[in-house]
Amino acid sequence: MAPYRAQTRLLQHLVEQYELPGDKVETATVHRFQGNEKDMVIFDLVDGPPFKIGKLLTGTPVSEATRILNVACTRAKGKLVIVAHHDYLSQRASTDDSLTTLLQHLEQHGKLIDARTVVQDYADPAVITALDAVIPVPRQLGNPEGATHFNEGNFYPAFLRDLQDAAGEVVIFSPFIAERRLAEVITYLRRLVDRGVPVIVVTREPQEPSRVTDKLIQQLSAKGVNVLRRGGLHEKLAFVDRKIAWFGSLNILSQSRSSELMIRLSQPELVEKLMEFSGTVYLLRKTQEESGRQSRLVKLSESLKKLMAFPPCPQCSRPTEIRTGKYGPFWGCTSYQDAKCKGLVNIPRRVLELAVQNLELACPDCGGKVILKSGRKGVFLGCSRYPDCRRTDSL
Numbered sequence: 001m002a003p004y005r006a007q008t009r010l011l012q013h014l015v016e017q018y019e020l021p022g023d024k025v026e027t028a029t030v031h032r033f034q035g036n037e038k039d040m041v042i043f044d045l046v047d048g049p050p051f052k053i054g055k056l057l058t059g060t061p062v063s064e065a066t067r068i069l070n071v072a073c074t075r076a077k078g079k080l081v082i083v084a085h086h087d088y089l090s091q092r093a094s095t096d097d098s099l100t101t102l103l104q105h106l107e108q109h110g111k112l113i114d115a116r117t118v119v120q121d122y123a124d125p126a127v128i129t130a131l132d133a134v135i136p137v138p139r140q141l142g143n144p145e146g147a148t149h150f151n152e153g154n155f156y157p158a159f160l161r162d163l164q165d166a167a168g169e170v171v172i173f174s175p176f177i178a179e180r181r182l183a184e185v186i187t188y189l190r191r192l193v194d195r196g197v198p199v200i201v202v203t204r205e206p207q208e209p210s211r212v213t214d215k216l217i218q219q220l221s222a223k224g225v226n227v228l229r230r231g232g233l234h235e236k237l238a239f240v241d242r243k244i245a246w247f248g249s250l251n252i253l254s255q256s257r258s259s260e261l262m263i264r265l266s267q268p269e270l271v272e273k274l275m276e277f278s279g280t281v282y283l284l285r286k287t288q289e290e291s292g293r294q295s296r297l298v299k300l301s302e303s304l305k306k307l308m309a310f311p312p313c314p315q316c317s318r319p320t321e322i323r324t325g326k327y328g329p330f331w332g333c334t335s336y337q338d339a340k341c342k343g344l345v346n347i348p349r350r351v352l353e354l355a356v357q358n359l360e361l362a363c364p365d366c367g368g369k370v371i372l373k374s375g376r377k378g379v380f381l382g383c384s385r386y387p388d389c390r391r392t393d394s395l
């Protein structure tokens with residue numbers, strides 16, 4: 001039993017979701033319950049922060065609230081359980097209404113149980129699914145086309161649905177990451193990566209080194225998510241396929257109990273503007289360049305191996321591998337990471353030229369042949385149709 005119709009609708013969905021027997025469990029508003037009796041009644045007072053207490057439960061006696069509370073508390077034959085945000089309800093200014101009388105009576109004659117010992121998780125996925133069923137159509141914002149707004153209760157079902165449909169790429173700006181929330185979202189992110197959809201997470205560089213954050217970031221990286229850290233990051237944003245933008249106050253990878261507001265935009269010009277403002281356009285270009293560079297380097301390494309054996313490290317005699325630096329690729333010691341050996345051998349220009357030539361790369365801009373060039377900043381890839389085509393890529 002609850003004072004509000006919306007709450008009983010949500011409860012009804014939960015009853016159906018958990019397949020509770022309909023002949024034993026009934027949900028109803030207090031109004032509808034008048035004249036009825038049950039062995040046990042659970043009365044949910046519903047109201048809690050950040051909202052004001054609803055009309056149904058305020059007012060001095062004898063008010064509508066008096067009548068509601070009276071009906072609710074007298075329908076149980078065996079046991080009455082009252083669900084309430086105790087601190088919130090008892091810390092009100094008004095003390096002469098029926099609700100206060102009821103709470104005082106319960107404190108003296110009832111048994112107080114901490115809700116956290118009964119329900120562990122505020123963000124119960126079942127509640128989120130039920131909410132989604134109760135509020136199927138997101139409310140439209142006044143004017144802008146394709147803008148809908150969400151709160152912490154209905155954000156995740158809608159956002160996760162967008163993730164499921166993503167085909168291009170997903171970028172999430174979440175200043176914080178928390179274990180519990182990540183556990184819920186990470187399955188969706190992994191599914192995306194498995195489908196070949198790049199996922200980028202931008203999160204705040206903690207001011208103090210944090211082992212917890214490091215561990216969670218490792219979890220994400222292990223699933224193939226590209227995690228970038230930024231000092232002072234405070235924006236909460238997400239972009240899906242450059243078509244949908246989420247924008248507001250909610251930390252997507254850490255939200256747990258706070259009240260939030262998120263706006264979903266699907267209007268192309270707005271999404272594009274937000275992507276520019278937030279630096280996401282630049283970020284995507286950079287990560288694309290970086291992954292292009294990585295794959296070119298892998299191919300170059302294979303091409304070089306066909307031409308000659310890699311020399312050993314001049315400092316420790318361990319094998320070398322292809323790495324790249326400011327001035328282009330070189331043979332670097334394989335124990336660079338573990339033993340910090342900085343031994344390296346330059347690749348002879350002729351060999352590098354031949355290795356690039358054997359790759360038969362086509363210019364992404366004009367389709368022309370790609371050749372090795374060198375300039376002040378070392379070697380790079382350039383189009384053979386220069387100066388008609390000015391395309392260059394770093395190695």
Ligand SMILES: [Zn+2]
Nearest residue numbers: 313316333341
């Ligand atoms: Zn070495």
Ligand SMILES: [Zn+2]
Nearest residue numbers: 363366383389
């Ligand atoms: Zn070209």
